[in-house]
Amino acid sequence: MAKIIGLTGGIATGKSTVSKMFKEREIPVIDTDKIAKSLLNKGSEGYQEILSLFGEEVLSTDGEINRNKLASKLFSDPKVRQTINGILHPKVKEIVKREITRLESYGTEVIVVDVPLLFETDFHKTCDYTLLVYARQKDQVARLVERDQIDEAYALKKIKSQLPMSQKKQLADFVIDNSKSILETRKAFDRLLERMEIK
Ligand SMILES: Nc1ncnc2c1ncn2[C@@H]1O[C@H](COP(=O)(O)OP(=O)(O)OP(=O)(O)O)[C@@H](O)[C@H]1O
Numbered sequence: 757m758a759k760i761i762g763l764t765g766g767i768a769t770g771k772s773t774v775s776k777m778f779k780e781r782e783i784p785v786i787d788t789d790k791i792a793k794s795l796l797n798k799g800s801e802g803y804q805e806i807l808s809l810f811g812e813e814v815l816s817t818d819g820e821i822n823r824n825k826l827a828s829k830l831f832s833d834p835k836v837r838q839t840i841n842g843i844l845h846p847k848v849k850e851i852v853k854r855e856i857t858r859l860e861s862y863g864t865e866v867i868v869v870d871v872p873l874l875f876e877t878d879f880h881k882t883c884d885y886t887l888l889v890y891a892r893q894k895d896q897v898a899r900l901v902e903r904d905q906i907d908e909a910y911a912l913k914k915i916k917s918q919l920p921m922s923q924k925k926q927l928a929d930f931v932i933d934n935s936k937s938i939l940e941t942r943k944a945f946d947r948l949l950e951r952m953e954i955k
């Protein structure tokens with residue numbers, strides 16, 4: 757059995773940045789965001805269910821689900837959020853399980869699973885360790901605004917849809933601070949692997 761590290765953080769705190777560091781060490785990362793997105797592709801399992809719920813108003817002109825339109829619904833109404841998550845999360849978990857089994861069959865000893873809602877979805881209970889990528893809220897907002905070209909109010913709405921960072925910090929086994937430069941984070945990452953006794 758491989759050791760499973762559940763990697764989480766807040767929106768735009770740097771999960772993908774830290775994922776990349778694991779991959780550079782040849783530690784495989786399962787990206788649940790990517791899985792969730794692929795489930796929405798035309799012809800995929802989640803597509804039809806989302807379409808029957810929201811109708812064509814969530815589609816782009818090419819017939820694909822418009823992720824921005826769906827996201828704005830998701831972040832505006834907790835009930836809608838619950839419904840969408842209820843459709844996607846069990847399917848994502850199933851795919852992650854299969855991927856872990858596949859990687860274990862190659863003898864992989866450490867597997868990272870990047871799960872934005874690790875604690876909110878109880879995913880942490882299936883992990884050996886949990887690792888939180890932390891950033892101060894002001895950095896989080898600035899990075900989100902810059903990367904996604906959205907306004908501050910919408911960035912805050914997205915951030916507030918998650919469990920507060922202070923609570924996630926208490927729940928996590930390890931915390932990596934990504935408030936400073938990427939170089940600082942990389943140093944902290946190297947120290948962390950030593951503490952976790954990985955490589
Ligand atoms: N230490 C840092 N200093 C400055 N910018 C950073 C730092 N770390 C990450 N960023 C930038 O902040 C943005 C968010 O980082 P990243 O994509 O790694 O976060 P994430 O947690 O994976 O986000 P999401 O929740 O959308 O998946 C990116 O544009 C990234 O380049």
Ligand SMILES: [Mg+2]
Nearest residue numbers: 771772773789
């Ligand atoms: Mg990411």
